[in-house]
Amino acid sequence: MQRERITDHVFVFRSDLYAQATAGVVKTAAGTVMIDTLLYPEESLRIGGFVESVLDSKVTHVINTHFHADHSTGTCFFPEAQVIAHRKCRELLNSRGRESLRALQESSPEFASVKLVLPNIVFEDRMGLRVGDTTFTLWSSPGHSPDSIVCLVDEASVLFASDTVLPIPYFVDGEFDDLKRSLSQLRCLTFENIVQGHGDIVLRGEAKEKLDGDLQYLERLDRAVAEAVAEGIDDLDSLISAEDCGISHVLLNGLVRQLHVQNLQSAAERYRRRRDDR
Numbered sequence: 001m002q003r004e005r006i007t008d009h010v011f012v013f014r015s016d017l018y019a020q021a022t023a024g025v026v027k028t029a030a031g032t033v034m035i036d037t038l039l040y041p042e043e044s045l046r047i048g049g050f051v052e053s054v055l056d057s058k059v060t061h062v063i064n065t066h067f068h069a070d071h072s073t074g075t076c077f078f079p080e081a082q083v084i085a086h087r088k089c090r091e092l093l094n095s096r097g098r099e100s101l102r103a104l105q106e107s108s109p110e111f112a113s114v115k116l117v118l119p120n121i122v123f124e125d126r127m128g129l130r131v132g133d134t135t136f137t138l139w140s141s142p143g144h145s146p147d148s149i150v151c152l153v154d155e156a157s158v159l160f161a162s163d164t165v166l167p168i169p170y171f172v173d174g175e176f177d178d179l180k181r182s183l184s185q186l187r188c189l190t191f192e193n194i195v196q197g198h199g200d201i202v203l204r205g206e207a208k209e210k211l212d213g214d215l216q217y218l219e220r221l222d223r224a225v226a227e228a229v230a231e232g233i234d235d236l237d238s239l240i241s242a243e244d245c246g247i248s249h250v251l252l253n254g255l256v257r258q259l260h261v262q263n264l265q266s267a268a269e270r271y272r273r274r275r276d277d278r
Helices: 041-053 069-077 087-107 176-187 204-230 251-277
Strands: 002-005 010-014 022-028 031-035 059-063 082-086 121-123 126-131 134-140 149-153 158-162 193-196 201-203
Touching: 010 041, 022 041, 022 134, 022 193, 031 041, 031 126, 041 069, 059 126, 069 087, 082 087, 087 121, 176 204, 176 251, 193 204, 201 204, 204 251
Parallel strands: 031 059, 059 082, 082 121, 158 193
Antiparallel strands: 002 010, 010 022, 022 031, 126 134, 134 149, 149 158, 193 201
């Protein structure tokens, strides 16, 4: 697991075990806020050890940015923490999250100790949180999933964007139009850093270019898929590459190629449904 320090009190951890997933910790005068956990218990437990031994603090709050297992599985290892999420995240954890955990435990003994934890503080559109000397602003940013949120550490101007911002925009478990709106809203704001849900931190000088590139990717993919479906072309995978849409396929150790193909399939299904409904 990789660790990066953004400020004296803001740290990002990047998984070595699953798709470079990220989690963050923010030390405050009244405890430490953890933004997402990681999929494998050993990595979430190591983050907890860092908070206690290096920061001399305790995790008082865990923010679940969405229900997907690679960002929420480790919540149970911080039993004293308040758990915060969108209302839809609680609902999805209680349904699909239970199914996902059951499958993980059946396939791997590493997850035997994991217990599903439902958020005890939920919100709809926007929420402010003050912990010690630090302010956190959370707001809904659907698109990657219906329950996705982002979290701004106000004083540090660091945005934990989770899977709203990725090396490649990914909307298969959400809605294309929602993701486009969420990214457009972020494009109008300024941050010192953006922590992506997977992969490298986006620096201030790169943020607008990154968000512009994400929006261009969505527009190019949407246009290409619409034309292909209209012409009755089914083999989209070979017709429209990630590079055609402005995204390098080598990011995330090549996982981008797979995610792009899934985006193509999801977008094509959306256009076929529209066509069939006419």
